[in-house]
Amino acid sequence: MKNAFYAQSGGVTSVINVSAYGVIKKVRALDNSSKIFVGNNGIVGLLEDEIFDLDKTKKSLELLKELPGGAFGSCRYKLPEITETDFYEVLFKKLDKKNIRYFFYNGGNDSADTCLKISLAGKRLGYDLNAIAIPKTIDNDLVLTDNCPGFGSVAKYVATSSKEASLDIKSMCKTSTKVFIFEVMGRHAGWIAASSELANNEQSTFVHKILLPEVPFDEYAFLSGVENDIAKYGYSVIVASEGLKNQDGSLFSNSGEKDAFGHIQLGGLAPKLANLLSNSLKVKYHWSVSDYLQRSARHISSKVDFDHALAVGEHAADLAFSGETGVMPIIKRTNSNPYKWEIKKGMLQDIANKEKTLPDSYISEDGFRISESGVNYLKPLIQGEIFPKFKNGVPSYDQLDLHLC
């Protein structure tokens, strides 16, 4: 009897639990004698002997398909180099005690690194283990895979919210607000901000300016561009990536200013941009920072994203049971319109700690919008709705009963 371990890592998404559902159901289908153990808060649960025994869970695993966040808790934790033999001996002793031979780690680039280290350390120590990473990140910055489960849902949220807020400011601009700034996530890559372009269509422009980490901030071009928007439309909607950078490469949002008590001013990008616009153009503004709201918004998840998340979970089990290790199921697009995709296999050594940013060809010439090829890439990822059940006016989001071993 070979058992399985699954854990979640890094920032969570609205569909990471769908991947959990996929891998758990598939492992049980492939070998129903395998027990499935789950780390409480990722790899930390393994290290601290906080491991859930899923056999003890009474509620239906179907709940995972509607639950945002990490159902089992996540972590930000970097493993030591594999030359730290003492550390890995302890870790593998813990795995061995439960006869864990399948190891699934659900996360982004850092988590791919964790999984790769476990795989390599296992080989070094002669421990028979199939370590498979399952892709997940709203940042969409993993290499090799066409896109990352979690991203499509954020993209759908951002495109929808941008369109809604744009209709709002359009109503108000005659006598009041003329600029709306919407700050979204994305420290190093602008995929999320870029997805706001999907709010636009042939008839109407809802988003006028998109600020990407890939395009150094040109204050003059930005201000005159917004001025033109206001002249043309009466208002301007700006979607900005939190990772926007100055010309010298420093973070735009990192003001370094201190308040009266000497504390660093934690302003954020949106209020800083608002301040700039207010002082330069003398216009009334509103701004929004969606932060966790965007990545947990299961109520408006993308069906395509949901399908991806399920498929990578299921394929991870297949890969482990076919003897693979140090790999990750990746999404390969075979056609954009209509969208077709399949799951392939990527090597973790080619994925771990690498980052995919927006290619130049996806960015418009002026740097403030997304090109047609960028739209063609993004559009399929937000298609379809898969609303959760509601109870008492809010999504039910019932949680599993979890029991430690």
Add this chain to the structure above:
Amino acid sequence: MKNAFYAQSGGVTSVINVSAYGVIKKVRALDNSSKIFVGNNGIVGLLEDEIFDLDKTKKSLELLKELPGGAFGSCRYKLPEITETDFYEVLFKKLDKKNIRYFFYNGGNDSADTCLKISLAGKRLGYDLNAIAIPKTIDNDLVLTDNCPGFGSVAKYVATSSKEASLDIKSMCKTSTKVFIFEVMGRHAGWIAASSELANNEQSTFVHKILLPEVPFDEYAFLSGVENDIAKYGYSVIVASEGLKNQDGSLFSNSGEKDAFGHIQLGGLAPKLANLLSNSLKVKYHWSVSDYLQRSARHISSKVDFDHALAVGEHAADLAFSGETGVMPIIKRTNSNPYKWEIKKGMLQDIANKEKTLPDSYISEDGFRISESGVNYLKPLIQGEIFPKFKNGVPSYDQLDLHLC
């Protein structure tokens, strides 16, 4: 042939256009010889001769039922006192030119004031006019009416988003973020922040602290309360009203600090609270400001709120055609569980420029949560879903074709 004028005013909502649909359809049903004129950007359209002729609109009015924001544009504009005879003579000449005898103004307290002035000025000038205000405000602060169309949908958005973000931080708190601050609208009344209590249920607490304008900020009680939440749950979710006040009555968010260039620092409440928590408790935080996103989120509007918005629109037409003036259709609750309501009539002189804040009985003893009677009041208003149609992955939100007279 007596014609009708309709216009939208003040901050818009996700269902204000449903009221527009209600009044327009009902006027046509009551007298299909009546023409319906609509102000472009509220009363400003009337004053500037920018008036839409709805007979020229080709697209279906059904689109109004799914479109957030103000379909005809809104405004913030205060009319002069009715003793300013010159002003009102010009205004009524404009109405008379189009033989407008039914006047509908869709807005909040300021708009009720506008409508009351028009009604009184009409009487003074001997102009036969039925001026009816139609309630709308996400702030839920109109007196007499049980609740205000627009509020229930924001409440549903805030309760849903709070629950989602809480599941997110719950996953992250072991090794990372321990505090999440969600800033919502509400300058003077805490109804919107209060609605986050609806995220909670008997099994789980998703929102731990609610900061209301009605409860002066007690820094010590707040900090020790959040510290307790972190000790008990591992994290704390705080929903804060933008109108939170200090003990001396000043706005908490109004820092008055200036940046290096002497510009007023536009920090916002959420980052300021985050700063306070970070400095005092030394914990990692995240914060969100949903701003326009919350009030334009038609994708998660409340069905009950939608029904209210439709009903007040229809009843406004009934009131006008039955000879009333200076009144507003109001919602009267006849039962909370199951929720039952009917439409009654309120006098604008009792409504204009007044404000309803949260009663003490709706606030928990410690001032940081909502009481059972508060929940009983709020809960019915977020019930039911009425999703818009989606196209290409985002809500369609098709706009009407509008044509000036």
